[in-house]
Amino acid sequence: MDLQNMVEEVWNSLADQRGAGKVADYIPALAEVDPNCFGIALATRDGRTYCAGDGEVPFSIQSISKVFVLAMALDRHGSALFEAVGREPSGDPFNSIVQLEREKGIPRNPFINAGAIVTTDRLIDDRSTEEAVEELLAALKKMARDDDIRIDKEVAQSESRTGARNRSLAYFMADFDRLLNPVETVLSVYFRQCALTMTCKQLAEAALFLAFDGTDPVTGHVLTSTQRARRINALMLTCGHYDNSGEFAYEVGFCGKSGVGGGILAIVPDKASIAVWAPGLNREGTSLLGARALREIAHRTGWSVFG
Amino acid sequence: MDLQNMVEEVWNSLADQRGAGKVADYIPALAEVDPNCFGIALATRDGRTYCAGDGEVPFSIQSISKVFVLAMALDRHGSALFEAVGREPSGDPFNSIVQLEREKGIPRNPFINAGAIVTTDRLIDDRSTEEAVEELLAALKKMARDDDIRIDKEVAQSESRTGARNRSLAYFMADFDRLLNPVETVLSVYFRQCALTMTCKQLAEAALFLAFDGTDPVTGHVLTSTQRARRINALMLTCGHYDNSGEFAYEVGFCGKSGVGGGILAIVPDKASIAVWAPGLNREGTSLLGARALREIAHRTGWSVFG
Amino acid sequence: MDLQNMVEEVWNSLADQRGAGKVADYIPALAEVDPNCFGIALATRDGRTYCAGDGEVPFSIQSISKVFVLAMALDRHGSALFEAVGREPSGDPFNSIVQLEREKGIPRNPFINAGAIVTTDRLIDDRSTEEAVEELLAALKKMARDDDIRIDKEVAQSESRTGARNRSLAYFMADFDRLLNPVETVLSVYFRQCALTMTCKQLAEAALFLAFDGTDPVTGHVLTSTQRARRINALMLTCGHYDNSGEFAYEVGFCGKSGVGGGILAIVPDKASIAVWAPGLNREGTSLLGARALREIAHRTGWSVFG
Amino acid sequence: MDLQNMVEEVWNSLADQRGAGKVADYIPALAEVDPNCFGIALATRDGRTYCAGDGEVPFSIQSISKVFVLAMALDRHGSALFEAVGREPSGDPFNSIVQLEREKGIPRNPFINAGAIVTTDRLIDDRSTEEAVEELLAALKKMARDDDIRIDKEVAQSESRTGARNRSLAYFMADFDRLLNPVETVLSVYFRQCALTMTCKQLAEAALFLAFDGTDPVTGHVLTSTQRARRINALMLTCGHYDNSGEFAYEVGFCGKSGVGGGILAIVPDKASIAVWAPGLNREGTSLLGARALREIAHRTGWSVFG
Secondary structure: OOHHHHHHHHHHHHHHHOOOOEEOOOOHHHHOOOOOOOEEEEEEOOOOEEEEEOOOOOEEOHHHHHHHHHHHHHHHHHHHHHHOOOOOOOOOOOOOOHHHHHOOOOOOOOOOHHHHHHHHHHHHOOOOHHHHHHHHHHHHHHHHOOOOOEEOHHHHHHHHHOOHHHHHHHHHHHHOOOOOOOHHHHHHHHHHHHOEEEOHHHHHHHOHHHHOOOEOOOOOOEOOOHHHHHHHHHHHHHHOOHHHHHHHHHHOOOEEEEOOOOEEEEEEOOOEEEEEEOOEEOOOOOEHHHHHHHHHHHHHHOOOOOO | OOHHHHHHHHHHHHHHHOOOOEEOOOOHHHHOOOOOOOEEEEEEOOOOEEEEEOOOOOEEOHHHHHHHHHHHHHHHHHHHHHHOOOOOOOOOOOOOOHHHHHOOOOOOOOOOHHHHHHHHHHHHOOOOHHHHHHHHHHHHHHHHOOOOOEEOHHHHHHHHHOOHHHHHHHHHHHHOOOOOOOHHHHHHHHHHHHOEEEOHHHHHHHOHHHHOOOEOOOOOOEOOOHHHHHHHHHHHHHHOOHHHHHHHHHHOOOEEEEOOOOEEEEEEOOOEEEEEEOOEEOOOOOEHHHHHHHHHHHHHHOOOOOO | OOHHHHHHHHHHHHHHHOOOOEEOOOOHHHHOOOOOOOEEEEEEOOOOEEEEEOOOOOEEOHHHHHHHHHHHHHHHHHHHHHHOOOOOOOOOOOOOOHHHHHOOOOOOOOOOHHHHHHHHHHHHOOOOHHHHHHHHHHHHHHHHOOOOOEEOHHHHHHHHHOOHHHHHHHHHHHHOOOOOOOHHHHHHHHHHHHOEEEOHHHHHHHOHHHHOOOEOOOOOOEOOOHHHHHHHHHHHHHHOOHHHHHHHHHHOOOEEEEOOOOEEEEEEOOOEEEEEEOOEEOOOOOEHHHHHHHHHHHHHHOOOOOO | OOHHHHHHHHHHHHHHHOOOOEEOOOOHHHHOOOOOOOEEEEEEOOOOEEEEEOOOOOEEOHHHHHHHHHHHHHHHHHHHHHHOOOOOOOOOOOOOOHHHHHOOOOOOOOOOHHHHHHHHHHHHOOOOHHHHHHHHHHHHHHHHOOOOOEEOHHHHHHHHHOOHHHHHHHHHHHHOOOOOOOHHHHHHHHHHHHOEEEOHHHHHHHOHHHHOOOEOOOOOOEOOOHHHHHHHHHHHHHHOOHHHHHHHHHHOOOEEEEOOOOEEEEEEOOOEEEEEEOOEEOOOOOEHHHHHHHHHHHHHHOOOOOO
């Protein structure tokens, strides 16, 4: 298949729908993004990356960062991490606190906000926040083979200013002694990781190891074990879109993780790592056009993990 | 790979653990099953089925029937079926009613009990219960290429006698006008489908079409569309084990559906349909040894859908 | 105070508002009631009853029957009754099932539907349903000193036909083995007690013992102990109006129990027993005009239990 | 009745049970209290106060402060206060957050922690925290006719250090824009009001106005309106003990508010204001011996509001 042609056709087939959905507006820096942006990047085993539209325009990756932080925290703590956070879909919105009360401060999975806060806490571990953030940035740059990845300070500050719900979740877990570090320490890293700015191309390349058994197929770097890469993919498929995860699995059939900035990272095991970006969101907070683009790619390639 | 050898090695490696877990005891007929039973059957595209242990001993398939009823109800109603039942993991146990109240009588997915009751109601549609049950039996016999499949009347009657929770779920949905047929009509079919008695071999062969784009690769019969087969697989992966679905995806990586009789049906797209059976259950109601056997098969074959 | 004058003034002050609220329409017999009906009856220690408007017109007492059934079940089982049903306000609507799942089939209090179904089950005990219903009717006739009290068979049958939610609640409790009798047995009495037809005058007189330490001050019959009468009053005050109980206590300050037929029974300890009736309901299912009439009576008499 | 004799007899009848229950230990200053403390004070219209045991020993009043703050916030904002906080029993523990999510950040009533935090926020209004705290202290001193009432700084600091759950509740409401002031501002007052140190005698005298139509019967000061005093009493009765409120109403029959320091304030309209103190708590956080003492007083005086 001519993949460059395919991603361009997908882009063209949806170009008319640019602007659909609702751009996140809880942060000025997100609200000001051009709603018509639409980018695709698809990275393959041989080191090639096929882009379309705004595939090389940087945007705020937001919750997609949870995937990379999970991979790093898992490497730091091994499966002991799952004593602090579960592995089950929650059936609830991203910021629900009901389940936390029922299950005594242990979040359902690492991709809802509460679970990601715990994962970030374990990534920090006994280090300074600077050290943790530096490690995250360095890892992303290495995985993406690109030094031009940064944290948008304005976005991070806005996240912190509007972060009442995340503070509520974090203090709730602190009340059950579920965090190693003080709430504000954990959140200072959490808000920065959400403010990571990357392009579709960088994202797709940085996540390529997940599609290929934990090893970057281009450089040969072993980034995580085969087992662990598969398991991260499993979590993306069952939990990557909050209470819209089933729908995404049903309609698209790729492992995926969405961010409120309009990005979606999708992993197709043994085939490709794909990132799409369009700021308009559906009711559950997933990029409307992004999900359609991935469904279209699934349709044209026949790459669904389900057959 | 020598698949016959593989399934036998998997069986042998776990034979010492026979009897582990807790046999379902809410029905006499289930409680009386020999806890040491342990069977495996793996069916492939070429029409061969590889069995080990009690792979040809009949058992009560219970909730595994929900997969076949879903396939048939989907063919009857198309995606309109999903106006009556959702597609999201519930994060709740199989018989929870909390979500039903919050979401006004629309169950989260077709594999929790409430959702399966709706699916059965739609399978019946405007027909008699006899007609619906006959169609189900005939379809299973055809798909399994085996006429020796039956409904255990004693089990069906026990299900009905002990079915207070299922009645509660059904009346709850009836209160929201979610059922086409009277509660007892729907349940009379539901209890019979749960009482279907099949062997691992029959199950694996009957479900082979799900692994191969909706078409039985042996007979060439188109049983459902490619799209629909994939989507049923997606539902099995995200919702097939109630509040243990994430764990199963994480540890095994196959699409699967468990039954309280100790059976698990697993689909590996493009590769195989696998059924395992061991009556002892884990806390969430999935066969303990069955899940281990599937994990072992995933490990030895490298067939995980996640890479 | 001239009580006859007072009740007439209250009636007159609200007469313009007749028809306000929404008449219950889930049963034809209730839906057909004239929405402009409005009656008051206030019974005192000396055997006098002061009526206004439609105070002697019979209506369907519905959930007000729960008070009498509770009194009789308490006399039958003593405080052991409270092993089967709690004594706490639920904070939920009358027919919620969420709390039942969390608390393993034990309803919060005897005035939500689930709790009243348990109370009815205990009233039946090991007797026939006929015997239980006869005892209830006989007790009401005796307490009201009036033989003209009956069960409206048409209403009872309608209750049963539309009783899916109550069946759901009852089967849910049966699943936890919380009922002594089969679900349909219990419901056959429950639906009949809800269909009791009484006038405001009969209701106020029948409940007079609750205002006077358990003893009918007119006949001197000891109907229950002082302790028990107080406790039933406490339950009426904290739980008598479902998730509107706090509002009623706050605004009116009487012990009360509402019915979906538009009646409210109010107890003012040491002072009076009051029944009001107006079919239009507020959002929580309490008679809109009835609650206003009681608030006005509380205002004019200064009888609030709160000072 | 010889009230002095009565309170002494009640004290004596329960003296053997001193030490029962579990002393709150989440704060060192509370954990160090002598578990055998047991005090009673009963204030009447004529200005007399009858004490027994440790009735004049200061203790941490904790949540009992919510009653006084409610009275003051109500006087400041009138019934508009109830747009920010409800009036219904919650059926949940004191620190539950589940209801807050369901009802979009509006707490059920002013006596659960979330509701009390809102009430404190409204008491502060647009003033400095110092001003609000000063007003509260001055009011208590005036109502108790005693200048020796203070805030225990060590307790307040401990409350703040261990206040993760309350921070979680406050940030949750802030996320819904339910607070006028920043979270830490509100909590700095909330933690100080909880750290108020008073004796049973001071408490009973300070709350006397609630038993007498809002006016201190000794000084004649109108502290709130008749209507408002009744309504605060109604809230105490229906919501004063979290998910133990029904039990307290059922067993004691007084309006009451408990604190985790072991104090209970009880109001008997038209009769008395009573404070009891014994540090050992029951499972729901109400003083075990304190509740028994009040039940005994209710029994001996026949003062139950329920007849």
